[in-house]
Amino acid sequence: MTNQTEQDRLRSLEERINKAKAEAPTENHMKKDYSQAQHAWRMVTELVAGLLIGFVIGFGLDYALGTSPIFLVIFIFFGFAAGMKTVIGSAKELQMKMLDQQSGKNGEK
Template sequence: MVDPEDKERLSQLDARIEELKDAQHPSKPHQEEHYSQAQVAWRMVTELVAGLAIGFGIGYGLDLVFGTSPLLMVLFILLGFVAGVQVMLRSAQELQQQNSAKADEDERD
């Protein structure tokens, strides 16, 4: 069995180990990490291309079903482009809000 004195020493050692771990690796979740501007740009490009690809797929499929050659494909590509731009703008707005909140926090410090 472990002596009460040893239990206390072990708990103190555990506390010191946890303090050192926290000092080495801040406990920030992955979602709150800093992202570079290149990562944000790639995210926006991916969102735009996804909108275009989905629009193309829907338009092409409907053209095959209804036999309306390129009409619906062009229409849905344009709609996919508009949707992609909207998502890009929303991402930019989200990034701007995060940056302004961070700037406000830095001003307070």
């Protein structure tokens, strides 16, 4: 008799789970938000990488040539400029993808 009540409870639970799954929204907005976060982190990483590369090159030149931190400052600015150029390129790429998706959706209607 105990097995029968447990089986009834399990069937009832399974029915409630299936009902909840059917009522759940089908759109997966978390994946979309996660994708946007990935793009943001990619841009931040590109900018920081440009700065770090400029820092390392400038520091290396100053150390090798025995100069004051003039090359460090110059190459940090170059690294920042290179990082910004890469970030702008990534933003344009993302914008083109979004426009293609929107035009594809509008073209289907």
